[in-house]
Each structure stands twice: as C-alpha cells, then as structure tokens.
Amino acid sequence: MKSTLEILQKHFDSSSIKTEKEDLENYGTDWTRYFNPNPVAIFFPKHIDEIQKIVLLANEHHFVLVPSGGRTGLSGAAVAKKEEVIVSFDKLNQIISYNELDQSITVEAGAITEEIQNFAKEKELLYPIDFASKGSSQIGGNIATNAGGVNVLKYGMTREWVLGMKVVTAKGEILEFNQGLIKNATGYDFRHLFIGSEGTLGFIVEATLKLTRAPKEKQVILFGIPNMEKVVKVMNTFRAELDLLAFEFFSDATVDYVMEHTHVGLPLAKRYPFYTIMEFESNNGKNTELVFSIYQKLYQKGWILDDIFGGDEQTIKHLWGYRENISSSISSFIPYKNDLSVRISNIHSFLSETEDIVKNNYPDFIVLWYGHIADGNLHLNILKPNKLSVKEFEEKCKKVNLLIFEIVKKYKGSISAEHGVGLLKKDYLEYSRSKEEIEYMKLIKNIFDPNNIMNRGKVFDT
Secondary structure (H helix, E strand, O other): OHHHHHHHHHHOOHHHEEOOHHHHHHHOOOOOOOOOOOOOEEEOOOOHHHHHHHHHHHHHHOOOEEEEOOOOOOOOOOOOOOOOEEEEOOOOOOEEEEEOOOOEEEEEOOOEHHHHHHHHHHOOEEOOOOOHHHHOOEHHHHHHOOOOOOOHHHHOOHHHHEEEEEEEEOOOOEEEEHHHOOOOOOOOOOHHHHOOOOOOOEEEEEEEEEOEEOOOOEEEEEEEEOOHHHHHHHHHHHHHHOOOOEEEEEEHHHHHHHHHHHOOOOOOOOOOOEEEEEEEEOOOOHHHHHHHHHHHHHHHHOOOOEEEEEOOHHHHHHHHHHHHOHHHHHHHHOOEEEEEEOOHHHHHHHHHHHHHHHHHHOOOOEEEEEEEHHHOEEEEEEEOOOOOOHHHHHHHHHHHHHHHHHHHHHOOOEOEOOOOOOOOOHHHHHHOOOHHHHHHHHHHHHHHOOOOOEOOOOOOOO
C-alpha cells in the first residue's frame, strides 16, 4: 500500500489524492453495504490525460483501479476492498456541448444524471433514463451498468441513448466509438461492450447522448389492486389499448416505510394488498377518456378496488413518491436486494413460485416487492432483523438465493435485471449465462485488460 501511494504522490499533485479514513470508507463502497472498503487512496483526475497516465502507471506497477461515480450501485461494482486505487469522476463533470440539429449532448463521465435531464428540459427536450438516484448518480456509472429505471417501458435502457463514447482502455489507449452516428454499419460496435461492462474493460470518460421530445400532458393514476394476478391482468389490459409511459407496482408493506420516511399519508382511503402507478400522455383528452372507459370495466370486474388520479405536476410528483422513495426509505434496514427479470408472459407463474419460496424460507423476515413489472423486472427486498448481524443475515439470504435463481433459470430470466453483477451476484452468473458465454466474456476482458488492473474481481473472477 505504501509503495502504491508513493507512486501516486510522485506523479500527481497532492490535491488530487485523498487518503483520510473517512474518505476511503465513503468512496470505497456503494449502496450494497455488505463489503468492508479497504482502498489505498482516491484519485480525482481533472483531465483525460491524467486518467491515461494512472492507467499506464497501474500496468507498470501492478496496482488495481476501481472506477467511482455516484456510488449508488447495488451490486458492489464500485467497491474497493483489496487495496485498490479508486478513480473518482467527481471533477470530470462538465456538459461539453449540445447539438441542436442532432438533438444530442456530449458530457464528461462525472456529469450528474439529473443535471443532464435539467439541461435537456431547458432545451424543451428529454433525457428519459430516470430513477430514484438521479440526483447523485453519474452518467459514466449509468452507462457502465446499463441503468434502467421507471421509463424503460417507453424508452428502453441506457444503451438505447448512447450515440457515442470516448474511453481509456485498460491498456491506456484512448478510443472513440461511433462518433455520435445514428447509422454506422462498419463492423463490431465497441460501444456495446463497454455499456454494462461495470468498469472491467476501461474507463468511460465521455459520452454523446441522444435526446428526444418530452411527453406532453402527462397524467398518472394510482390503483389499489387485490392480488398480483390482477396486477398483471390490469397491466396487460391497459397495454393492449394504450401506449403507456410507465407502469410500476409495489406491495402494501412498502407503504409504511415510505410514509415514515417522507411524512405522507396513505395513498388511498383504505389499504390494499398491491398498488400500481400508470403514467400516460393525455393526447388532448383522448387517452384520458380511453383510460377511464377501461378503468370502469376493470373496476366492475373487481380487478381494481380504488384509484387516485393526478393531472397536475404537484400531484404527479406526490403519487410517484410512493414508488420512487421506497429504496431510500428502507436503506437503513440494510435490505438484501434481488433484482430479477423474466419475460412478461412468465411473470405471473414466476411470481407464484417465487412467493412460495419466500414465504417458506423467510417466515420471520419482512419481505417487500416492487418494481418495473411492465418490462418484467421485479425487485425482491428482504429487511435485516435487528437480532441478526449483517453477516448472519447475508448468509441466510444467500442460501435461499439458490432456490430463487433455479426458478429464474427455469424461466430463462436474469438474476440481475438492472443492478449489474459486481461482487454481489457474480457467484450466480451461471444461472443467467452459459459457461461458454462466461468464457467468451473472460476472453474479451483479457484482450482489453491483459494485466487485470481494471476493477478486478467484478462480474467474474479472472
């Protein structure tokens, strides 16, 4: 550790390096809270050439680098626990340029997601990737984990919005991918290797992002629903008739935590087993009329038990708060998070089988369900009881993981829909990827990073 620190101090200004214990602990971890950070130092580059320089030094002196963005990840991909050097993008956070004709924006990797959204809004456009951590997450981390969020139903994942990027590979080369083009049929598109690579191939340092038209006259309805079967049926009924912006669900058990955390009341007059939030464009009232026509039929069938409508910005924000504030409201309880996905056609069967396992194996635990059900993504959160240590709790959850992931494999689903693999899920990668796929991933890693200096031990062991 001393040797690595001496190398950093020799080649970089002292203002770019932090080694205080509090800083090491803060920058050395993410939101998983299951790993003890133990980095050597945090390096804050101000220019791309400094990133290139530290990569070349890491290859020469054989120390490991861990990229650090907003550290809002939930898989341990940004954790530094084995004397690595953290490379923080906090100071590489500028919006570089905006192209009105292309409707695109070029930003440094440390740019905050919400700031990009606000810039687009000023131009009467939209950067649609949206999630609860947008106020602190950075675009480089979003790209490195192919972030999703609440708008995936309409707009897809981060991958869909990256027109180009600049990277510093693990060999220290600076490469530019795709040059912001919409069409480019010239062989392999290396953008898509780096998107979702979790910092294992190199550093994403700049990105050119596509913007789009912002939806007009957004409207939201929150429904109370009797069971998960009806949640799926309600979703499918509306989707068959309407181009939805979002459709999310959460269980009643989550509501208490949100009310406690944000000081709001019940979303509806009474409590219901499940709730959904549906967002759509009014289309001059035509879609609103259609929604209420469908709603009347579903209410008469007993699929919907109650509702509340939001047409103004303040009410829409209030209703979305019941969904978007779940993660922050339970964070102090050290939840064990499963981020699962299956095809939409398999959701009901998958949920039924998974719920049976959860009930049989977690009878004394508080279990919370919520997620992006319209794109097949379900978040299963188990809260740690006070009587258990973090280690004991983690071990219990890991045992049941094997049962849950067998069902994921049965339905050809994913053990990590949008949170990534990192440290937390790498032991279970084979439930979603074949041995051959994993071997090819390792070969690609070796081509870009032959000395294994980039985020070593994440996604898989090498």
